[in-house]
Amino acid sequence: MSTLVDLFSYVAIGAGAIFFLAGTVGLLRFPDTLTRLHALTKADNLGLGLVVLGLLPHVAGVLPALKLIAIWLLVLLSGADASQLIARAARRGEPRSRPGP
Amino acid sequence: MNAATVFGLLATALVGVGLYGFIVNPQPLRKILAFNVIGSGVFLLFGAIARRGAALGLGGDPVPQALLITGIVVAFSATALAVTVLLRLFDETGSTTLSSGVAPSASEPDPAKARE
Amino acid sequence: MAEFLLGAAGFVLAMVALGLVRILRGPGDADRMMAAQLLGSGGIAALLLGGAAIGDDTVVDVSLTLALLAAFASIAFVQFAPPSSPGAPDDEERT
Amino acid sequence: MIEVFHLVPALLIGALAVYTTVARDTFAATVGFIAYGLMLTVAWVQLHGVDVALTESAIGGGLTGLLLVRASAKLRATEAAARAERPRASTRLAAAILAAAVSAGLAIAVLALPDPAPTLAPEVLANMGPTGVGNPITAVLMAFRATDTLLEAIVLLLALVGVWSLAPDRVWGGRPGPRYNADPDGILAFIARVLPPIGIIVGIYIFWVGADDPGGKFQGATIVAAMWLLVLMAGLTDAPPISRRLLRAGLVAGPVAFIAIGFAGVATAGAFLAYPDGWSKPLILVVEFALMPSLALTLGLIMAGAPERAEAASPREAAP
Numbered sequence A: 001m002s003t004l005v006d007l008f009s010y011v012a013i014g015a016g017a018i019f020f021l022a023g024t025v026g027l028l029r030f031p032d033t034l035t036r037l038h039a040l041t042k043a044d045n046l047g048l049g050l051v052v053l054g055l056l057p058h059v060a061g062v063l064p065a066l067k068l069i070a071i072w073l074l075v076l077l078s079g080a081d082a083s084q085l086i087a088r089a090a091r092r093g094e095p096r097s098r099p100g101p
Numbered sequence B: 001m002n003a004a005t006v007f008g009l010l011a012t013a014l015v016g017v018g019l020y021g022f023i024v025n026p027q028p029l030r031k032i033l034a035f036n037v038i039g040s041g042v043f044l045l046f047g048a049i050a051r052r053g054a055a056l057g058l059g060g061d062p063v064p065q066a067l068l069i070t071g072i073v074v075a076f077s078a079t080a081l082a083v084t085v086l087l088r089l090f091d092e093t094g095s096t097t098l099s100s101g102v103a104p105s106a107s108e109p110d111p112a113k114a115r116e
Numbered sequence C: 001m002a003e004f005l006l007g008a009a010g011f012v013l014a015m016v017a018l019g020l021v022r023i024l025r026g027p028g029d030a031d032r033m034m035a036a037q038l039l040g041s042g043g044i045a046a047l048l049l050g051g052a053a054i055g056d057d058t059v060v061d062v063s064l065t066l067a068l069l070a071a072f073a074s075i076a077f078v079q080f081a082p083p084s085s086p087g088a089p090d091d092e093e094r095t
Numbered sequence D: 001m002i003e004v005f006h007l008v009p010a011l012l013i014g015a016l017a018v019y020t021t022v023a024r025d026t027f028a029a030t031v032g033f034i035a036y037g038l039m040l041t042v043a044w045v046q047l048h049g050v051d052v053a054l055t056e057s058a059i060g061g062g063l064t065g066l067l068l069v070r071a072s073a074k075l076r077a078t079e080a081a082a083r084a085e086r087p088r089a090s091t092r093l094a095a096a097i098l099a100a101a102v103s104a105g106l107a108i109a110v111l112a113l114p115d116p117a118p119t120l121a122p123e124v125l126a127n128m129g130p131t132g133v134g135n136p137i138t139a140v141l142m143a144f145r146a147t148d149t150l151l152e153a154i155v156l157l158l159a160l161v162g163v164w165s166l167a168p169d170r171v172w173g174g175r176p177g178p179r180y181n182a183d184p185d186g187i188l189a190f191i192a193r194v195l196p197p198i199g200i201i202v203g204i205y206i207f208w209v210g211a212d213d214p215g216g217k218f219q220g221a222t223i224v225a226a227m228w229l230l231v232l233m234a235g236l237t238d239a240p241p242i243s244r245r246l247l248r249a250g251l252v253a254g255p256v257a258f259i260a261i262g263f264a265g266v267a268t269a270g271a272f273l274a275y276p277d278g279w280s281k282p283l284i285l286v287v288e289f290a291l292m293p294s295l296a297l298t299l300g301l302i303m304a305g306a307p308e309r310a311e312a313a314s315p316r317e318a319a320p
Helices: A002-029 A033-058 A062-091 B003-024 B028-052 B062-093 C002-024 C029-054 C059-068 C072-079 D002-022 D026-046 D050-084 D089-111 D121-131 D136-144 D146-164 D187-209 D217-233 D245-269 D280-304
Strands: D307-309
Touching (some): A002 A033, A002 C002, A002 C029, A033 A062, A033 C002, A033 C029, A062 C059, A062 C072, A062 D187, B003 D026, B003 D089, B028 B062, B028 D026, B028 D050, B028 D089, B062 D136, B062 D146, B062 D280, C002 D002, C002 D026, C029 C072, C029 D002, C029 D026, C059 D026, C059 D187, C059 D217, C072 D050, C072 D187, D050 D280, D121 D136, D136 D146, D136 D280, D187 D217, D187 D280, D217 D280
16 A cells, blocks of 8 residues: 555656756746746646645645645745736836835 | 755855955945845854754754844844845935945936925 | 655756756846746745655745745735836725 | 755855856846745755744745845846946955955864764753743743843844834834835735735744744744735735834833843742743743734834835825
8 A cells, every 4th residue: 555655656746846847948948038937837836736746645644734735725826926927027028116106 | 975064065155155245246235135145154054063963853953043043033134224224325315335435326316205 | 765755856956946047047037036936836845855855744834934925026026116007907096 | 865955955055145146137136145045945954954944934035035126126226336336356356365265264164063063952952841842942042042032032123223213304203115006906916815814824823833843933923024014015004103102012012021021030030031940831932922923013114114104194094
């Protein structure tokens, strides 16, 4: 049984690592800011999700498992929001100082 | 090469890099950054020494680790104060130069200050 | 298992390092700002893997803090970017 | 394999430090520094300082990044003038030689560190029992070296006084920083509504587990302060005027409670900040509970900056 669980972890974490590789290839190869942003936020968040999935069988107890899932959801939330915000800033051109009202 | 030696040597390099940046970068914000690099080098050196003191199942000597937490918080408050002083200097003079006898640069003072 | 986890952590960090080289070159600020985001996901993955390898559950709390604050630098970045174009539904001194 | 896991972050930290130092653009250097801070978190975990890693992730990931990005965006106009002041090659060479000499001296000291290393870990473990806390670092911070922690809280207050004292006279007592605006239906307002409830729970959790596991009031307070700043930046609320009495009472409540318990120790246990037998755990808890909100408020207000608007200038009275 434990070999099966370990095998699952190997596969999930290995796949996660491959998504990190894909994200980096995207960063290196894609021509402009928006496509690079796409590669970064899509591939890496999926990679992190797979890593979390692979680690889940190894944590002891419910609370650590919930924390792992919460970490992934938080990264998804902030990754999605930050990429939207960065993309808008990129489309507006170079940011300058923005005085308050 | 265990972790304590690797990060201890890294810490010495960080102090040097930060010191160089602190001297040669004319922009005060860059000096603040460089000062923080020096500071983190010192912290890391301290952390490496704490790691060497691992004993009785503890991953490191807890006394230096506790002091590190204090140090990081104090370094942050000093950085925040320095940055605020710098921004205030910029608001007043429109420049951040630290050299005497140089006229304020042509850049406009922050328009945020004009409002009342 | 521990060896594999450490190897995976090292691999993810190496990928992050390669990506950093690209985005820190710019050209725009937006590209550079992605560095914080990249280290958000990559650093958290490496921490989780490394923590599991050395068997320290408390590292999960560090990752949790990082995940919570992952968007902060990017938010500061956009908030100090120029205001959006006149047509955009920006704040109208709402009361 | 273990070496690879250590060497990759170490090389990355070194490279990011060099990038921060030599990058032409100040904003680029700032982003490099934020990345550097995030990598330091990994380094602390590898040095088995999870408490330190938590502090670094909360302060480096949240507050410092915000502070520096804001400053470098504002100072963008001074870039050209600063570049013109770049020192001559001879000065740079001298600085490089000096820096290399300092590094080399420190490196020799690191390699010559005594073996076996001196450690206070056995003493801490031997004396931890009476304090009633399970995390040795909390025991050091709250019992064995409580004076440091008290002074740290005071230093934070002094930094805040320093920040406030930079206000021009006409806005003294007013509201810190600009009034931020954001599209109330936009993404920023969305995340500023979704994240803070989660963040406050995580902050309190980190604070709570600090008694037995890595965590504590500084880390928890930093997270809570970061959540307040997020709400502030999204324009959902306004910073309170600093002349408000309740605000000032909140700032000093924690340190005052700490000092009061310290003096009570003179009467009951014979020394400042000594805890009478059997009372350590409850007194430590009281101090921590009193300090946490004060620290969160202090950190948040340090970040919000010096007052920039007179209190009366803002027609609407937003709840602080």
